[in-house]
Amino acid sequence: MQITWTQERVERLAQLFAEGLPTAEIGRRLGLTKNAVIGRLYRNSMTRREPTLKVQPRRNVFEFAGPSCLWPFGHPDDANFHFCGARPEPGKPYCPEHAAIAYIRPKESNAA
Numbered sequence: 181m182q183i184t185w186t187q188e189r190v191e192r193l194a195q196l197f198a199e200g201l202p203t204a205e206i207g208r209r210l211g212l213t214k215n216a217v218i219g220r221l222y223r224n225s226m227t228r229r230e231p232t233l234k235v236q237p238r239r240n241v242f243e244f245a246g247p248s249c250l251w252p253f254g255h256p257d258d259a260n261f262h263f264c265g266a267r268p269e270p271g272k273p274y275c276p277e278h279a280a281i282a283y284i285r286p287k288e289s290n291a292a
């Protein structure tokens with residue numbers, strides 16, 4: 181099955197993912213299989229290994245041109261809603277800073 185990842189579709193994917201929807205639900209809304217959604221998210225992170233020659237002038241979802249942190253700022257209904265846009269960690273949708281928040285380790289240190 182040929183999947184055309186239009187910019188609109190990628191933006192929608194990023195938005196739904198940021199809202200915390202399960203990949204199966206994202207796929208249903210986009211008319212894609214769950215695997216297609218996972219594959220795209222995975223590829224987004226992995227493209228980090230390629231040399232980045234393009235300069236991303238602005239950090240917002242409408243300039244979604246490559247791997248970028250999907251941490252949302254503001255509410256999706258807000259006009260100024262946007263994603264962080266920083267470089268994500270390999271295999272993760274967030275930059276190191278936001279990954280640290282998103283993936284809080286269950287075991288906390290004893291520092292009091």
Ligand SMILES: [Zn+2]
Pocket residue numbers: 249250251264265266274275276277278
């Ligand atoms: Zn970030």
